[in-house]
Amino acid sequence: MSNGRGPTRIQQKNRALILDAALEVFSTHGYRGATVDQIAQEAGLSKPNLLYYFPSKEAIHSALLEGLLDTWLDPLKSLNPGGDPLTEILGYVRRKLEMSRIHPRESRLFANEILQGAPRIHDALSGELRRLVDDKAAVIQSWIDSGQIAPVHPYHLIFSIWSLTQHYADFDVQVRAVIGGQDPFDTAPEFLETLYERLLRP
Amino acid sequence: MSNGRGPTRIQQKNRALILDAALEVFSTHGYRGATVDQIAQEAGLSKPNLLYYFPSKEAIHSALLEGLLDTWLDPLKSLNPGGDPLTEILGYVRRKLEMSRIHPRESRLFANEILQGAPRIHDALSGELRRLVDDKAAVIQSWIDSGQIAPVHPYHLIFSIWSLTQHYADFDVQVRAVIGGQDPFDTAPEFLETLYERLLRP
DNA sequence: ATTGGATTTGACCGCTTGGTCAAAGACACG
DNA sequence: CGTGTCTTTGACCAAGCGGTCAAATCCAAT
Numbered sequence: 001m002s003n004g005r006g007p008t009r010i011q012q013k014n015r016a017l018i019l020d021a022a023l024e025v026f027s028t029h030g031y032r033g034a035t036v037d038q039i040a041q042e043a044g045l046s047k048p049n050l051l052y053y054f055p056s057k058e059a060i061h062s063a064l065l066e067g068l069l070d071t072w073l074d075p076l077k078s079l080n081p082g083g084d085p086l087t088e089i090l091g092y093v094r095r096k097l098e099m100s101r102i103h104p105r106e107s108r109l110f111a112n113e114i115l116q117g118a119p120r121i122h123d124a125l126s127g128e129l130r131r132l133v134d135d136k137a138a139v140i141q142s143w144i145d146s147g148q149i150a151p152v153h154p155y156h157l158i159f160s161i162w163s164l165t166q167h168y169a170d171f172d173v174q175v176r177a178v179i180g181g182q183d184p185f186d187t188a189p190e191f192l193e194t195l196y197e198r199l200l201r202p
Numbered sequence: 203m204s205n206g207r208g209p210t211r212i213q214q215k216n217r218a219l220i221l222d223a224a225l226e227v228f229s230t231h232g233y234r235g236a237t238v239d240q241i242a243q244e245a246g247l248s249k250p251n252l253l254y255y256f257p258s259k260e261a262i263h264s265a266l267l268e269g270l271l272d273t274w275l276d277p278l279k280s281l282n283p284g285g286d287p288l289t290e291i292l293g294y295v296r297r298k299l300e301m302s303r304i305h306p307r308e309s310r311l312f313a314n315e316i317l318q319g320a321p322r323i324h325d326a327l328s329g330e331l332r333r334l335v336d337d338k339a340a341v342i343q344s345w346i347d348s349g350q351i352a353p354v355h356p357y358h359l360i361f362s363i364w365s366l367t368q369h370y371a372d373f374d375v376q377v378r379a380v381i382g383g384q385d386p387f388d389t390a391p392e393f394l395e396t397l398y399e400r401l402l403r404p
Numbered sequence: 405a406t407t408g409g410a411t412t413t414g415a416c417c418g419c420t421t422g423g424t425c426a427a428a429g430a431c432a433c434g
Numbered sequence: 435c436g437t438g439t440c441t442t443t444g445a446c447c448a449a450g451c452g453g454t455c456a457a458a459t460c461c462a463a464t
Contacts, residue, residue, distance in 0.1 A: 008410070008411090010410080010411070010461090011410090011411095014411090028318060028319060029234065029318060030232045030234060030235060030314075030317075030318065031235070032231065032232060032234050032235030033232060033233070033234030033235065033318070035450080035451070035452085036451080036452060036453085037450090037451085037452095045412085046412070046413055046414090047413095047452085047453085048412075048413060048414085048453085048454080048455085049411075049412050049413070051452085051453065051454085052410095052411070052412075055453095056452075056453075057452065057453090108317055111313070111317055111372075111373075112232075112314075112317060114372075114373050114375055114376050115232075115310055115313055115314060115317070115372055115373075116230060116231060116232065116235070117230060117375055118375045118376065118379075122375070122379065125375070125376055125379035125380070126379040126380075129376075129379070129380060130379060130380050130382075133380050150400070152393065152396060152397075153389055153392070153393045155380065155381050156386075156389060156390060156393035157393075159369060159370075159373075159377060159380075159386075160366055160369075160393075160397065162369070162373075163365045163366050163369035163373070164362055164365050164366065167361060167362075167364070167365035168361075170313075170316075170317055171313075171316050171317075171361075171364075171365070173316055173319055173320045173324070173327070174316050174320065174327055174331075175361060177320070177324065177327035177328040177331070177332060178327070178328075178331060178332050178335050178357065178361075179357050180332075184358075184361075187355055187358060188358060190355070191354065191355045191358035191359075191362075192358075194354060194401075195354075195362065195397075195401050198352070198400045198401050199396075199397050199400045199401060210440075210441095212431090212440080212441070213440090213441095216441090237420085237421065237422085238421080238422060238423085239420090239421080239422095247442085248442070248443055248444085249422090249423085249443095250423085250424080250425090250442075250443060250444085251441075251442050251443070253422085253423065253424085254440095254441070254442075257423095258422075258423075259421095259422065259423090
């Protein structure tokens with residue numbers, strides 16, 4: 001399986017197939033609720049074949065989480081300290097909401113993980129994530145200090161953005177059960193824009 | 203076990219013990235991740251003994267969800283159409299946040315359920331819950347029409363309250379990992395009050 | 405066409421899980 | 435105290451689980 005010349009064409013295809021299937025299954029059933037058989041079937045492979053590419057169920061899950069953390073944090077990273085404060089924050093909200101719309105499975109995977117105490121990514125939370133948030137919270141505080149946006153608790157502001165945007169992915173079933181057939185993503189952007197404009201306009 | 207004179211003293215005690223243990227275990231591991239043995243141990247009973255009081259794992263879970271739905275919806279029910287709009291909504295936010303602080307396990311139980319597609323409570327969502335929300339959204343809309351609060355999408359307003367308050371229970375680990383030792387519930391009430399005041403003040 | 409490595413699979417294993425059952429023990433009440 | 439009911443439990447079972455393995459098959463390069 002491993003040679004000095006990098007992964008085969010088949011290896012690349014099957015690994016991608018497995019990760020996509022695993023994302024589907026893990027995000028809808030949680031780690032414990034997902035079975036290797038389910039993932040294999042979803043990927044169109046036999047179970048031993050799947051375990052030929054990943055040594056264990058745990059390994060698939062880890063690979064998923066690792067690959068996703070960066071993607072998930074990217075929108076926050078690109079919040080530009082030199083830009084116009086309100087534009088920057090509204091842009092972050094928009095990007096984050098778009099992530100919920102396009103990548104709901106990724107959102108639910110993280111939600112599952114954190115709900116259950118984040119046993120596998122706790123280090124990343126109190127390490128990488130915390131440093132990033134500290135950094136951006138300082139930027140927001142500086143915008144407040146210079147009177148460019150209204151005063152708010154910077155950390156809670158960031159939490160609120162995570163919460164409000166991911167809600168539309170994680171609680172999709174509930175949202176749709178309540179509003180009926182209409183697509184929540186049609187009206188959510190305007191609502192969130194209004195909310196953060198009114199909250200932050202100095 | 204069942205007689206015509208209602209439950210025994212022992213039955214009452216053990217059923218309560220089991221439901222509390224089950225809430226603890228289900229909320230931290232999800233339905234599939236929880237084992238009957240875990241619940242039994244947490245309750246201080248043997249597994250067969252536990253299954254003497256509830257016929258199956260499923261039955262325990264159902265009993266929990268059933269008993270909780272009302273508790274969970276109560277704060278919204280008591281939103282008074284005759285009261286002062288801003289006071290009513292801020293009161294709802296405060297009550298909901300307090301629920302997250304005092305009953306995080308209940309919040310996580312629901313979150314787990316909805317994350318996985320709400321297989322066991324979908325009827326309640328599109329039935330009881332939907333009617334309640336329709337009702338309260340109409341109240342909010344009337345407040346908007348009469349100019350008592352600023353115009354916002356009533357359904358998204360309600361979603362935002364659920365999202366922002368439950369976030370502090372469901373994502374507790376993440377929140378604490380980011381802000382360190384400080385208790386998020388110390389600063390959250392003020393943040394949320396500010397947010398909804400600025401959003402809704404006409 | 406042959407060969408050596410990459411890929412796939414059916415059969416299997418040990419463990420955990422939800423659930424059962426018969427028998428023993430605790431309890432209430434005459 | 436005795437008796438019938440409620441409660442508790444050790445032993446057990448079948449199904450599902452993650453994972454293994456040897457053998458079969460495929461594939462690319464010579």
